[in-house]
Amino acid sequence: MSMDRKTFLKLGGCGLAAAVAGNKLAGLVQIAGGQSAPGEKTLRASRWAMVIDTRKCQRADGCDACIRACHEAHNVPSIPDPRREIKWAWKDRFEHAFPELETSPLPGDVRERQVLLLCNHCANPPCVRVCPTRATWKRQSDGIVMMDWHRCIGCRYCVAACPYGSRSFNWFDPRPYIRNMHAEYPTRTRGVVEKCTFCEERLAEGRLPACVEACPEKALVFGDAADPNSEVSQLLREQFALRRKPELGTEPQVFYLL
Amino acid sequence: MFMFEKAIVGSRRYWVWVACLLGLIVAGLLAYLRQLSYGLGITGLSRDVTWGLYIAQFTFLVGVAASAVMVVLPYYLHNFKVFGKVTILGEMLAISAVTMCMLFILVDMGQPARVWNVVLHPTPNSIMFWDMISLGGYLILNAIIALVTLRAERNAVAPPGWVKPLILLSIPWAISIHTVTAFLYSGLPGRPFWLTAVMAPRFLASAFSSGPALLILLCMIMRRVTWFDVGREPIQKLGLIVTYAMVVNVFLVLMELFTTFYSGIPEHRRHFEFLFVGYQGQAQLVPWMWTSVGLAVLALLLLLVPRYRHNDRLLAVACVATFISLWIDKGLGLIVGGFVPTPLGTVAQYFPTLLETLITLGVWAFGLLLITIFYKITLSVREALAY
Numbered sequence: 007m008s009m010d011r012k013t014f015l016k017l018g019g020c021g022l023a024a025a026v027a028g029n030k031l032a033g034l035v036q037i038a039g040g041q042s043a044p045g046e047k048t049l050r051a052s053r054w055a056m057v058i059d060t061r062k063c064q065r066a067d068g069c070d071a072c073i074r075a076c077h078e079a080h081n082v083p084s085i086p087d088p089r090r091e092i093k094w095a096w097k098d099r100f101e102h103a104f105p106e107l108e109t110s111p112l113p114g115d116v117r118e119r120q121v122l123l124l125c126n127h128c129a130n131p132p133c134v135r136v137c138p139t140r141a142t143w144k145r146q147s148d149g150i151v152m153m154d155w156h157r158c159i160g161c162r163y164c165v166a167a168c169p170y171g172s173r174s175f176n177w178f179d180p181r182p183y184i185r186n187m188h189a190e191y192p193t194r195t196r197g198v199v200e201k202c203t204f205c206e207e208r209l210a211e212g213r214l215p216a217c218v219e220a221c222p223e224k225a226l227v228f229g230d231a232a233d234p235n236s237e238v239s240q241l242l243r244e245q246f247a248l249r250r251k252p253e254l255g256t257e258p259q260v261f262y263l264l
Numbered sequence: 265m266f267m268f269e270k271a272i273v274g275s276r277r278y279w280v281w282v283a284c285l286l287g288l289i290v291a292g293l294l295a296y297l298r299q300l301s302y303g304l305g306i307t308g309l310s311r312d313v314t315w316g317l318y319i320a321q322f323t324f325l326v327g328v329a330a331s332a333v334m335v336v337l338p339y340y341l342h343n344f345k346v347f348g349k350v351t352i353l354g355e356m357l358a359i360s361a362v363t364m365c366m367l368f369i370l371v372d373m374g375q376p377a378r379v380w381n382v383v384l385h386p387t388p389n390s391i392m393f394w395d396m397i398s399l400g401g402y403l404i405l406n407a408i409i410a411l412v413t414l415r416a417e418r419n420a421v422a423p424p425g426w427v428k429p430l431i432l433l434s435i436p437w438a439i440s441i442h443t444v445t446a447f448l449y450s451g452l453p454g455r456p457f458w459l460t461a462v463m464a465p466r467f468l469a470s471a472f473s474s475g476p477a478l479l480i481l482l483c484m485i486m487r488r489v490t491w492f493d494v495g496r497e498p499i500q501k502l503g504l505i506v507t508y509a510m511v512v513n514v515f516l517v518l519m520e521l522f523t524t525f526y527s528g529i530p531e532h533r534r535h536f537e538f539l540f541v542g543y544q545g546q547a548q549l550v551p552w553m554w555t556s557v558g559l560a561v562l563a564l565l566l567l568l569v570p571r572y573r574h575n576d577r578l579l580a581v582a583c584v585a586t587f588i589s590l591w592i593d594k595g596l597g598l599i600v601g602g603f604v605p606t607p608l609g610t611v612a613q614y615f616p617t618l619l620e621t622l623i624t625l626g627v628w629a630f631g632l633l634l635i636t637i638f639y640k641i642t643l644s645v646r647e648a649l650a651y
Binding site: 167 | 314391451609612
């Protein structure tokens with residue numbers, strides 16, 4: 007595990023503080039039917055979106071604070087076999103993130119950049135369209151593509167349908183591979199699909215997604231794309247942003263600044 | 265009940281065959297228990313290739329099931345008397361094939377105990393929902409039709425009038441099961457290999473050659489090992505159906521190749537490159553795919569030249585070649601080829617494991633056992649009538 011003592015303490019401290027505050031103010035997160043109950047402090051939006059500044063996200067030390075924060079917060083197992091990995095967020099080469107630009111000339115170091123990948127929370131998600139049990143669905147109130155792993159039958163149709171490789175299947179019991187179990191978030195059983203949920207359980211408590219909070223470079227900006235005054239909307243007005251495979255009509259809500 | 269008593273009397277050879285099938289079924293069951301307790305991690309599947317042998321068998325067998333329509337339609341719509349003795353055999357083959365399809369879906373599920381969720385939360389926007397309806401309906405239709413017509417045959421009377429509408433309904437229903445199964449794949453935006461309007465027609469063409477080819481082989485086996493001989497004419501007519509369907513199938517494959525390679529769109533081309541020449545150094549399916557091509561060419565040669573097709577031995581070779589060629593094409597190439605290269609442009613490997621293969625063989629053995637029992641019952645009914 008590549009984590010120095012300082013980051014470890016910082017992360018641990020943040021987690022502890024958040025857990026204590028969370029317990030005091032809102033009680034334990036209640037996740038029923040795959041989603042958390044909203045409260046007074048809940049952050050609300052019509053269409054949650056994320057802007058990832060790939061220029062800021064290129065620290066020489068190969069920073070992965072966002073991925074670690076996400077995977078710790080959600081009890082994502084660390085499975086050594088890459089063929090059976092569970093990934094809610096991960097970094098990949100630029101040409102894997104944007105395979106259609108593989109042969110295009112690109113300025114500067116763009117091609118060498120590592121790109122943070124996660125569920126795109128598409129406005130028009132193919133995974134939701136194909137699910138035979140509505141175990142994954144698009145939440146109308148804020149556009150998050152939700153996932154109920156208590157209903158999922160494990161047919162993996164959504165995995166085949168996702169054009170971004172954002173969904174992971176539990177090929178066996180993931181619990182032995184969880185490093186630091188967080189009691190306040192559910193673990194998964196074998197045979198179900200899981201993925202990023204834009205931290206809907208944290209939004210319900212009034213907190214930003216774990217990855218956004220953890221980024222030391224503030225490279226991740228999270229907000230309401232339907233609100234013209236949000237930071238996300240402002241960034242997208244000012245700068246040219248890429249989305250993954252826009253030609254498929256899925257309308258990803260994760261945007262990349264180059 | 266259901267004339268099942270006729271299936272538990274038989275020769276020594278019959279019981280040896282049934283015992284072999286039961287052995288395979290038990291082995292498959294034990295392997296499945298292991299999968300139930302550990303998870304699908306016992307298979308060769310992975311993040312990138314999430315469907316494999318199970319779903320491929322399912323897809324192939326939906327075709328075998330649908331092909332019953334190739335005997336039902338001429339017999340009932342065109343009053344083609346030649347198929348009088350094989351029609352019920354086709355329907356029984358369909359029942360066995362659909363049962364295998366359902367079992368393959370079940371063993372592919374991560375949480376089989378939750379399968380009822382598909383009914384509890386019906387989701388019309390999912391093609392899988394419609395596949396459940398079409399497969400379930402087809403199974404029920406064929407079960408009723410086969411049982412009622414066999415009873416009528418036993419009692420030497422005409423089948424009751426009410427069954428005729430069901431038979432007519434089973435014709436478009438057969439087309440629907442393979443069309444809906446094609447839609448499972450051809451409606452996904454992120455999988456260029458499957459994103460083709462020719463998928464459903466191609467599925468039907470390959471089904472209408474592989475299914476009747478299997479039926480011919482089953483009739484020939486019955487001629488060898490039982491007293492029952494379906495006769496030369498039905499086999500030759502089925503051979504003609506195999507020929508036409510195989511020609512259409514190869515034609516549609518060539519259409520696919522033209523569009524892919526003349527347009528030159530890399531995302532589409534790469535899947536075919538992976539299958540036929542290898543991509544980024546991965547060529548695990550190349551020998552299989554060329555075997556499939558070779559067998560298809562051999563089958564077409566034997567089927568298209570009347571002199572060869574009219575020879576029973578060569579027709580049998582043609583049917584074996586057709587069946588294996590299309591099994592490789594649909595049972596290996598179609599599913600794995602759709603997953604590799606991945607949407608991120610990387611390549612992945614998939615090799616079925618021993619346990620996965622045992623489970624697959626177990627389901628096939630169960631299907632063969634059903635066919636054996638159904639045909640045994642039918643033959644016993646006909647034997648009783650003959651004396």
